[in-house]
Amino acid sequence: xxxxxxxxxxxxxxxxxxxxxxxxxxxxxxxxxxxxxxxxxxxxxxxxxxxxxxxxxxxxxxxxxxxxxxxxxxxxxxxxxxxxxxxxxxxxxxxxxxxxxxxxxxxxxxxxxxxxxxxxxxxxxxxxxxxxxxxxxxxxxxxxxxxxxxxxxxxxxxxxxxxxxxxxxxxxxxxxxxxxxxxxxxxxxxxxxxxxxxxxxxxxxxxxxxxxxxxxxxxxxxxxxxxxxxxxxxxxxxxxxxxxxxxxxxxxxxxxxxxxxxxxxxxxxxxxxxxxxxxxxxxxxxxxxxxxxxxxxxxxxxxxxxxxxxxxxxxxxxxxxxxxxxxxxxxxxxxxxxxxxxxxxxxxxxxxxxxxxxxxxxxxxxxxxxxxxxxxxxxxxxxxxxxxxxxxxxxxxxxxxxxxxxxxxxxxxxxxxxxxxxxxxxxxxxxxxx
Amino acid sequence: xxxxxxxxxxxxxxxxxxxxxxxxxxxxxxxxxxxxxxxxxxxxxxxxxxxxxxxxxxxxxxxxxxxxxxxxxxxxxxxxxxxxxxxxxxxxxxxxxxxxxxxxxxxxxxxxxxxxxxxxxxxxxxxxxxxxxxxxxxxxxxxxxxxxxxxxxxxxxxxxxxxxxxxxxxxxxxxxxxxxxxxxxxxxxxxxxxxxxxxxxxxxxxxxxxxxxxxxxxxxxxxxxxxxxxxxxxxxxxxxxxxxxxxxxxxxxxxxxxxxxxxxxxxxxxxxxxxxxxxxxxxxxxxxxxxxxxxxxxxxxxxxxxxxxxxxxxxxxxxxxxxxxxxxxxxxxxxxxxxxxxxxxxxxxxxxxxxxxxxxxxxxxxxxxxxxxxxxxxxxxxxxxxxxxxxxxxxxxxxxxxxxxxxxxxxxxxxxxxxxxxxxxxxxxxxxxx
Numbered sequence: 001x002x003x004x005x006x007x008x009x010x011x012x013x014x015x016x017x018x019x020x021x022x023x024x025x026x027x028x029x030x031x032x033x034x035x036x037x038x039x040x041x042x043x044x045x046x047x048x049x050x051x052x053x054x055x056x057x058x059x060x061x062x063x064x065x066x067x068x069x070x071x072x073x074x075x076x077x078x079x080x081x082x083x084x085x086x087x088x089x090x091x092x093x094x095x096x097x098x099x100x101x102x103x104x105x106x107x108x109x110x111x112x113x114x115x116x117x118x119x120x121x122x123x124x125x126x127x128x129x130x131x132x133x134x135x136x137x138x139x140x141x142x143x144x145x146x147x148x149x150x151x152x153x154x155x156x157x158x159x160x161x162x163x164x165x166x167x168x169x170x171x172x173x174x175x176x177x178x179x180x181x182x183x184x185x186x187x188x189x190x191x192x193x194x195x196x197x198x199x200x201x202x203x204x205x206x207x208x209x210x211x212x213x214x215x216x217x218x219x220x221x222x223x224x225x226x227x228x229x230x231x232x233x234x235x236x237x238x239x240x241x242x243x244x245x246x247x248x249x250x251x252x253x254x255x256x257x258x259x260x261x262x263x264x265x266x267x268x269x270x271x272x273x274x275x276x277x278x279x280x281x282x283x284x285x286x287x288x289x290x291x292x293x294x295x296x297x298x299x300x301x302x303x304x305x306x307x308x309x310x311x312x313x314x315x316x317x318x319x320x321x322x323x324x325x326x327x328x329x330x331x332x333x334x335x336x337x338x339x340x341x342x343x344x345x346x347x348x349x350x351x352x353x354x355x356x357x358x359x360x361x362x363x364x365x366x367x368x369x370x371x372x373x374x375x376x377x378x379x380x381x382x383x384x385x386x387x388x389x390x391x392x393x394x395x396x397x398x399x400x401x402x403x404x405x406x407x408x409x410x411x412x413x414x415x416x417x418x419x420x421x422x423x424x425x426x427x428x429x430x431x432x433x434x
Numbered sequence: 435x436x437x438x439x440x441x442x443x444x445x446x447x448x449x450x451x452x453x454x455x456x457x458x459x460x461x462x463x464x465x466x467x468x469x470x471x472x473x474x475x476x477x478x479x480x481x482x483x484x485x486x487x488x489x490x491x492x493x494x495x496x497x498x499x500x501x502x503x504x505x506x507x508x509x510x511x512x513x514x515x516x517x518x519x520x521x522x523x524x525x526x527x528x529x530x531x532x533x534x535x536x537x538x539x540x541x542x543x544x545x546x547x548x549x550x551x552x553x554x555x556x557x558x559x560x561x562x563x564x565x566x567x568x569x570x571x572x573x574x575x576x577x578x579x580x581x582x583x584x585x586x587x588x589x590x591x592x593x594x595x596x597x598x599x600x601x602x603x604x605x606x607x608x609x610x611x612x613x614x615x616x617x618x619x620x621x622x623x624x625x626x627x628x629x630x631x632x633x634x635x636x637x638x639x640x641x642x643x644x645x646x647x648x649x650x651x652x653x654x655x656x657x658x659x660x661x662x663x664x665x666x667x668x669x670x671x672x673x674x675x676x677x678x679x680x681x682x683x684x685x686x687x688x689x690x691x692x693x694x695x696x697x698x699x700x701x702x703x704x705x706x707x708x709x710x711x712x713x714x715x716x717x718x719x720x721x722x723x724x725x726x727x728x729x730x731x732x733x734x735x736x737x738x739x740x741x742x743x744x745x746x747x748x749x750x751x752x753x754x755x756x757x758x759x760x761x762x763x764x765x766x767x768x769x770x771x772x773x774x775x776x777x778x779x780x781x782x783x784x785x786x787x788x789x790x791x792x793x794x795x796x797x798x799x800x801x802x803x804x805x806x807x808x809x810x811x812x813x814x815x816x817x818x819x820x821x822x823x824x825x826x827x828x829x830x831x832x833x834x835x836x837x838x839x840x841x842x843x844x845x846x847x848x849x850x851x852x853x854x855x856x857x858x859x860x861x862x863x864x865x866x867x868x
Contacts, residue, residue, distance in 0.1 A: 009621035013632030021655040129594035160563035164600030187443035198447030203763035221455040312756045321755035322746045329637035
């Protein structure tokens, strides 16, 4: 079977090296605050859709170094004996404030703040960034693809091109948050109840002597959910075969799928064949290396397409395949801190984001700023205090917040961005520390 | 804790929809052969380094639908009752032939062939592609970065930007196969014994009143492996602080790390400070959004850099973030099959790749072709028959095969490719079926 390592070892070795030194220096019990934010939006992104908090909470509320992990660290001499003893009882007993999943966020705004003992907060960095960066990136990409599809359903087809198993799963969830209607990945149904859907592959069609026989068999076996892949041999003859199979079985296929070729021309020709062959109710869905740009182009050209399956572009965010979220120390033992290395600087202190009709303002925690605060208490003293939103609520939140954005911020190419302002007290603190 | 779903549910729903129909059509017991290959190399790739076979073997030799999965499929009405009963006892009892991990492969060459019962071979597609696509892509990217570094060690820093947990882990392994010397990811040491290494973060430095105090503490706590991150406040003053801390502690730091700024200029200035400050033995390692192109440029400009930490570019293969490997039916019940949809076609029949000094030849299994066969028997009747190579052997194989490639094929930009020839019997079969 596939062996998953203890999640507590999914950390960078430097986190342990630093922990060792903090312990030796008597700093292990210090209290710190880290914030996770994205300094600059990737190309062609006017906003981000926050995602990943569920895993962050799972990770932090169950944070512990188990026997397997401790044994490995001992025999690999990665850490000192005093740190081994310390890790064995280390828990995350701190607080987390975060924007709910599905919230639209802008460059520089904290998606979450983690406060607590220095060691646990530091060791968590690697996993938290891994999870929030990826899920936020995919929820954002999905929102773009869904927008391009203009109300037509988009289904996630991406597992096979995702970066490993976890990416395939999390992409299905993030895609749903970003507005996709379903996923092909069965395990995403198992984990999160996301609607799953499936059609057929070219290999199915090739396992029968002819398209008509393949389609007839599939419709008889799946009378209520038959999407026929018609381009295995040739889409035009495939469309005719779909009509013929429909006549033979008395079942009108729910949809046909095109996976190759010039989709504008082919979809038009297929539509005519279906309409003339008793399959006017049959929808046309398209797949095959689609992304938001190609979908927008297909629809602008008037292609009669009713839905899309998107794989690679969605699941890898291929035009911007990494989100540069960072997790920065903003307070150490009650003292606001700021790294002052030019472009890689951070805002000092603990922050709240206030949303107003005129845009967002980043202020300090406790500061009186007009607007709705975006970060909410999620974990207190190591325990969940706010029940997580349901996936449906998260998806609705994303849809509502995206719809409220100015059109130019939602543009697929060269969108406007909405950089947040800094509150008076934050500006004064930056001035003081720089 | 993080919940991993049953791996057998990491499949596309259409695999189950097809399985249902195959069962109803009496085709479930048919024997098929699928091959996994990459139709076209991504941009700027002259070759690929195969990786992922270990997980493929783990998956296929333990292939079964457990109770959790069956219960989910039942309650979600994803499949019929007859298929549920069939799945409960379904195993992979077939054969796998594959190129060993670390083998250099070219466009169109099968990396693996899976033969056996139709259902298991079909259901495996999604997971096999997910694993082999990603690991091959990263091993290839790593080989490029390592080549650019010209013998200087490259360490994988990528977990935080990887697409989820599995990607972070597998990227560390694939990077090692491609020639990286170590990874920052502790769990990759746990799983595979890959060397791990770590330095310090900006947050460590910011937890002390000054660079000198931070560096002194770290060197005292890690006298044998102290890499000091010197650009938290400013790299020049950081380099001076490293020398001062070295004088105070009597320990010469192993290395200093630069993570920002103009690395050519900064590395030169830092080298001079270290040399003049009693730290002539201290190496300079660089990180911060590096890739093979930037590394080649830094070294061409004469920057005195001794090693590199590479994160995002390595772990996401950012210039080519998806590898389009496909898994195609090549034989059904003993009959060679070919999908004839233009560019998305495949070679009919079961293949072997023969390597010669003049390039590779794809022939049919059993055909007498000059050259060394690349695909080896790995699984027979569901059981491993060839012990997996050790990770060191895999890494050595990759290094030797890459070194044997013509220089133009190894070029970072617009490399030559080495498309395989087709044997006489294969060419005749293609002619016959097209």
